[in-house]
Amino acid sequence: MSLESRYDFVLLFDVKDGNPNGDPDAGNLPRVDAETGQGLVTDVSLKRKVRNYVGLVKEEQPPYEIYVKEKAILNQQHERAYEAIGAGDLLQGRGRKRIGGDKVDEARQWMCRNFFDVRTFGAVMSTGVNCGQVRGPVQLTFARSIDPIFTQEHSITRMAVATEAEAEKQEGDNRTMGRKHTVPYGLYRAHGFISAPLSGQTGFSDEDLQLFWEALANMFEHDRSAARGEMATRGLYVFKHAGTLGNAHAHDLFERIRVERKEGVAVPRGFGDYEITVDDADLPQGVTLERRLG
Numbered sequence: 001m002s003l004e005s006r007y008d009f010v011l012l013f014d015v016k017d018g019n020p021n022g023d024p025d026a027g028n029l030p031r032v033d034a035e036t037g038q039g040l041v042t043d044v045s046l047k048r049k050v051r052n053y054v055g056l057v058k059e060e061q062p063p064y065e066i067y068v069k070e071k072a073i074l075n076q077q078h079e080r081a082y083e084a085i086g087a088g089d090l091l092q093g094r095g096r097k098r099i100g101g102d103k104v105d106e107a108r109q110w111m112c113r114n115f116f117d118v119r120t121f122g123a124v125m126s127t128g129v130n131c132g133q134v135r136g137p138v139q140l141t142f143a144r145s146i147d148p149i150f151t152q153e154h155s156i157t158r159m160a161v162a163t164e165a166e167a168e169k170q171e172g173d174n175r176t177m178g179r180k181h182t183v184p185y186g187l188y189r190a191h192g193f194i195s196a197p198l199s200g201q202t203g204f205s206d207e208d209l210q211l212f213w214e215a216l217a218n219m220f221e222h223d224r225s226a227a228r229g230e231m232a233t234r235g236l237y238v239f240k241h242a243g244t245l246g247n248a249h250a251h252d253l254f255e256r257i258r259v260e261r262k263e264g265v266a267v268p269r270g271f272g273d274y275e276i277t278v279d280d281a282d283l284p285q286g287v288t289l290e291r292r293l294g
Contacts (some may be wrong), residue, residue: 007243015185017185018229020045050215050216067111078111082107107131120137120202122137145189146274154182158224216292247286
């Protein structure tokens with residue numbers, strides 16, 4: 001059953017001595033707003049962590065398979081859809097070019113039923129074997145750090161060697177030098193939106209919604225690596241609307257969650273250096289606020 005309410009939410013997470021989202025166009029340096037110095041984390045990065053968590057918890061079993069994942073061959077997933085709806089004959093002798101015809105809608109519906117991330121975030125599935133396009137009910141903004149971030153560069157060495165030729169070099173000459181970039185500390189804020197009408201089109205259910213909240217709260221717990229340092233979800237503030245179309249503007253609700261440095265803190269180095277103020281008085285009629293974290 002589709003959702004009966006619209007949701008808008010604020011997500012807070014932080015990083016300590018790590019790189020939350022490297023920029024491949026800048027030598028994998030942490031992403032940054034060049035004008036303000038604030039750190040950025042893309043919506044794609046956050047969705048990747050949600051996908052990884054759901055795939056781990058649900059063991060990639062229908063209806064919780066993950067469509068967009070490492071080394072996935074998307075057209076093979078599309079072919080599964082046509083086989084499942086009894087239209088496998090369309091896959092034969094057509095050169096794999098724009099296969100679909102009048103079965104595209106059925107194939108799209110199967111993809112939504114089978115893949116959690118398709119019915120959640122949407123997908124463009126019109127490559128080759130055509131399963132159409134899906135506009136997902138859940139959308140996220142880029143995350144932006146509350147304060148400007150400072151990127152530290154560290155030199156690192158590898159003592160082991162890869163080849164015999166390297167091993168024959170004189171002692172001290174066979175070390176491979178590298179660079180590692182970290183943010184000493186950054187608190188990031190992202191906004192999200194969940195559309196009830198679009199949930200009806202993809203089949204995104206209340207059960208899916210609860211799993212999504214769980215993923216946001218725990219996604220960093222199973223995404224540890226030396227490069228990412230210590231990352232954690234610090235706050236999840238959910239505004240629930242009484243109606244499917246909403247009862248207030250999202251930007252007005254987001255302004256009720258204020259994050260500010262504590263007085264006397266010049267250089268934040270931990271979550272305790274910030275103060276979170278939540279204005280939940282006189283909420284617009286039909287809007288409730290649920291603090292899932294924070």
